[in-house]
Amino acid sequence: MFSLHKTKGGVHPPQHKDTRDCPVQYIDPPKKVRIPLNMHIGKPCEPCVSVGDHVYVGTLIGDGEGLYAPVHASISGTVTSVAVEDLPTGQRAPVVEIEGDGKMDKDPSIKKPTYSTKEEFIDCVRASGVVGLGGASFPTWFKMKAPAGKKFEYLLVNGMECEPFITSDFRQMMEHAGRVIDGCKRIIDALEIPACCIGIEDNKPEAIELLTKTVEEKGVGDKIEVMAVPTKYPAGGEKVLIMELTGRAVPAGGLPVDAGCLVMNVTSVSRVEEYFRYGEPLVRKTITVDGDCVKNPGNYRVPVGMNVRDVIEVAGGLVKEPRKVLMGGPMMGRAISSLDCPVLKANNAILCWDDLAVLPEQTPCIKCGRCVRACPLGLDPARLAVASNNHDLLALDELGVMNCMDCGSCTYTCPAHRHINDAIRNGKAFYRAEIQRLAELEKGGE
Amino acid sequence: MKLIVEGSPHFAGPDSTRKIMGLVCLALLPTVIAATVLYGLAAPLLVLVCIATALVCEHLCCIAMHRESTADDFSAVVTAMLLSMTLPADCPFWAGALGTAFAIVVVKMLFGGIGCNIANPAVAGRVFLMVALPAALGSYPAPEGTPLDAITGATPLAEMAGGAHFDYLQLFLGNHAGALGETCILTLLIGYVFLLVMKVVDAWATLPFIGVVAVMSLITGNDVVAQLLSGGLALGAFFMATDYTTTPTTQKGKIIFGLGCGLITSLIRFFASAPEGVAFSILFMNMLVPLIDKYTAPKPEGGVKRALV
Ligand code: SF4
Ligand code: SF4
Numbered sequence: 001m002f003s004l005h006k007t008k009g010g011v012h013p014p015q016h017k018d019t020r021d022c023p024v025q026y027i028d029p030p031k032k033v034r035i036p037l038n039m040h041i042g043k044p045c046e047p048c049v050s051v052g053d054h055v056y057v058g059t060l061i062g063d064g065e066g067l068y069a070p071v072h073a074s075i076s077g078t079v080t081s082v083a084v085e086d087l088p089t090g091q092r093a094p095v096v097e098i099e100g101d102g103k104m105d106k107d108p109s110i111k112k113p114t115y116s117t118k119e120e121f122i123d124c125v126r127a128s129g130v131v132g133l134g135g136a137s138f139p140t141w142f143k144m145k146a147p148a149g150k151k152f153e154y155l156l157v158n159g160m161e162c163e164p165f166i167t168s169d170f171r172q173m174m175e176h177a178g179r180v181i182d183g184c185k186r187i188i189d190a191l192e193i194p195a196c197c198i199g200i201e202d203n204k205p206e207a208i209e210l211l212t213k214t215v216e217e218k219g220v221g222d223k224i225e226v227m228a229v230p231t232k233y234p235a236g237g238e239k240v241l242i243m244e245l246t247g248r249a250v251p252a253g254g255l256p257v258d259a260g261c262l263v264m265n266v267t268s269v270s271r272v273e274e275y276f277r278y279g280e281p282l283v284r285k286t287i288t289v290d291g292d293c294v295k296n297p298g299n300y301r302v303p304v305g306m307n308v309r310d311v312i313e314v315a316g317g318l319v320k321e322p323r324k325v326l327m328g329g330p331m332m333g334r335a336i337s338s339l340d341c342p343v344l345k346a347n348n349a350i351l352c353w354d355d356l357a358v359l360p361e362q363t364p365c366i367k368c369g370r371c372v373r374a375c376p377l378g379l380d381p382a383r384l385a386v387a388s389n390n391h392d393l394l395a396l397d398e399l400g401v402m403n404c405m406d407c408g409s410c411t412y413t414c415p416a417h418r419h420i421n422d423a424i425r426n427g428k429a430f431y432r433a434e435i436q437r438l439a440e441l442e443k444g445g446e
Numbered sequence: 447m448k449l450i451v452e453g454s455p456h457f458a459g460p461d462s463t464r465k466i467m468g469l470v471c472l473a474l475l476p477t478v479i480a481a482t483v484l485y486g487l488a489a490p491l492l493v494l495v496c497i498a499t500a501l502v503c504e505h506l507c508c509i510a511m512h513r514e515s516t517a518d519d520f521s522a523v524v525t526a527m528l529l530s531m532t533l534p535a536d537c538p539f540w541a542g543a544l545g546t547a548f549a550i551v552v553v554k555m556l557f558g559g560i561g562c563n564i565a566n567p568a569v570a571g572r573v574f575l576m577v578a579l580p581a582a583l584g585s586y587p588a589p590e591g592t593p594l595d596a597i598t599g600a601t602p603l604a605e606m607a608g609g610a611h612f613d614y615l616q617l618f619l620g621n622h623a624g625a626l627g628e629t630c631i632l633t634l635l636i637g638y639v640f641l642l643v644m645k646v647v648d649a650w651a652t653l654p655f656i657g658v659v660a661v662m663s664l665i666t667g668n669d670v671v672a673q674l675l676s677g678g679l680a681l682g683a684f685f686m687a688t689d690y691t692t693t694p695t696t697q698k699g700k701i702i703f704g705l706g707c708g709l710i711t712s713l714i715r716f717f718a719s720a721p722e723g724v725a726f727s728i729l730f731m732n733m734l735v736p737l738i739d740k741y742t743a744p745k746p747e748g749g750v751k752r753a754l755v
Contacts, residue, residue: 253751369695400750408455415461
């Protein structure tokens with residue numbers, strides 16, 4: 001059904017997948033969680049609990065409308081605060097704080113969801129609170145709604161895990177292969193998608209083998225195919241994955257559906273399936289904890305909203321003081337300013353670094369063209385960075401600044417260690433604001 | 447606990463400017479050794495004088511420009527080595543130093559330093575010396591202890607214009623009169639292949655450059671092999687048409703650049719009165735790089751959704 005297609009650019013950072021053989025460990029519930037209500041792309045949720053309320057695991061604590069995903073309590077206990085806070089990730093969000101009672105009682109209203117139509121299915125997925133768990137955090141249910149006139153031809157399941165260090169998706173595939181395949185089957189059946197392809201980087205041969213075998217055992221080989229994809233960062237970028245598996249390019253400013261694709265991370269698929277099997281919404285997340293400062297690196301299943309400090313404690317604590325702590329992988333993860341930071345739904349790693357914390361000094365661009373060759377989307381990162389720094393709106397427009405997916409390949413490969421990706425990020429923000437301002441001016445002028 | 451907060455990515459690749467420039471210096475080393483064998487101790491001394499001049503000039507310029515010194519990134523060394531390679535071994539040291547100073551101060555630093563120069567400093571320095579001090583560069587010493595009877599002689603290109611023929615092997619080994627780093631094709635090739643293997647340079651400009659010269663020699667009835675093995679072609683095509691800053695960034699752009707260099711070199715060699723055209727051709731094509739870059743810009747996947755225009 002599927003074949004591999006050539007993609008541009010990409011880089012080969014060292015893999016550091018040292019935790020790949022660490023099975024997921026289940027941990028004792030923390031005493032406290034702080035759950036932000038903006039763990040998805042779109043509008044933050046409105047809190048629907050107040051201080052003093054008793055909540056169970058799975059109780060709805062944040063709801064909204066439009067582009068959003070509901071948020072649920074991840075431990076049982078009492079709500080101790082509902083307030084807007086500045087998080088160490090640099091974001092500002094309403095946060096619900098829950099003091100645990102240590103019981104982890106499930107919400108009594110939780111039951112196995114049922115559906116008979118496509119719309120009901122999507123509604124169930126919405127209620128599950130699942131978002132793009134590869135890190136994108138786009139509400140999954142919203143993705144599943146194909147706009148009028150467009151339809152999904154393929155479900156592409158992203159099992160690439162191309163970020164260095166992270167092995168949580170790998171563990172998900174190894175430990176829950178059946179669930180992943182059942183999830184794929186359920187989604188393509190419910191959404192009437194003809195074919196599904198699970199793409200896995202060829203540095204994970206065990207996962208490829210296991211999933212291929214599972215597909216065979218379940219007799220769904222006519223619809224689901226497992227593909228080994230050459231290891232290259234960012235093979236797991238949404239647009240890159242689509243290009244790799246279908247040869248199609250997502251048109252600028254468009255969505256995967258414009259290329260006929262629904263793209264989901266393996267763990268997202270698995271969590272959707274889990275919801276349909278047991279009715280428990282997304283309240284726990286498997287996280288790879290690694291880095292030279294962590295005593296017991298490994299994969300841990302932690303409640304959403306658990307403090308990074310507590311997670312590190314569970315992983316045996318720190319053996320030395322880190323100089324940089326990342327939420328996510330080295331290529332796209334976020335450096336946090338303090339360990340008092342809640343784990344978010346889409347987080348898949350916590351890395352505590354001393355040895356790798358300091359990056360080389362920036363030197364002048366030597367126009368070597370490595371960044372151009374590394375960009376998987378065919379952009380000109382060096383010129384985009386200059387245009388961003390100069391606030392050159394026209395150049396940003398012409399060079400397609402909004403196409404950039406922040407993969408960081410350009411910065412990684414740059415021998416002058418230019419902060420290209422950083423500059424482009426700022427350029428995007430500037431561009432977005434300016435375009436909006438111009439649009440408003442135009443409206444005002446009419 | 448004070449944590450470093452900065453934007454992603456948090457990994458840096460293995461390449462650095464210093465490493466790249468260092469590798470280029472290393473790649474030029476065999477040719478310096480060959481020049482020492484061929485032309486005696488004057489050759490490496492001239493190279494050293496140029497390197498010292500370049501480092502001092504770059505450092506002083508950085509001080510004058512109130513910026514951190516870039517003298518330690520080896521780029522000035524590369525410029526100095528390349529420039530000295532285009533000089534005859536008996537070129538007075540002061541002339542070598544003058545050319546280097548011009549290359550670094552005027553061509554490189556006045557334009558903003560590393561990465562900002564429009565022309566290749568080494569090439570521009572060489573052309574400057576050719577124009578300003580034709581006498582210092584007028585004659586080329588023959589290799590020591592060779593059957594060539596004159597101490598200084600015409601270069602093969604000049605002699606070929608007069609109808610002389612050459613032994614290809616001697617040309618390949620550099621056993622003839624010429625600039626100290628231009629004659630020994632063997633060592634230049636070793637250096638270039640080394641850079642190719644280390645992925646420092648590619649062949650997108652080099653091959654078209656050499657190819658066009660070959661085709662044009664054929665068309666004009668010249669000795670193709672002798673043309674390819676003599677003059678500054680190898681040095682230029684291997685080490686100057688592969689410079690980052692002064693050549694296009696994309697594959698397509700590099701091919702155009704190489705074709706242009708080859709064409710101009712051939713025009714000068716075969717139709718103008720000057721026997722050598724590599725330096726001029728590279729310099730000329732350097733000026734066209736912004737234009738080439740503009741028309742060979744990479745195409746974004748999925749196109750660009752323009753909000754303006
Ligand atoms: S990789 Fe770095 S040095 Fe090379 S062109 Fe891009 S920004 Fe400039
Ligand atoms: S960060 Fe943007 S510009 Fe840089 S390589 Fe990735 S997509 Fe291209």
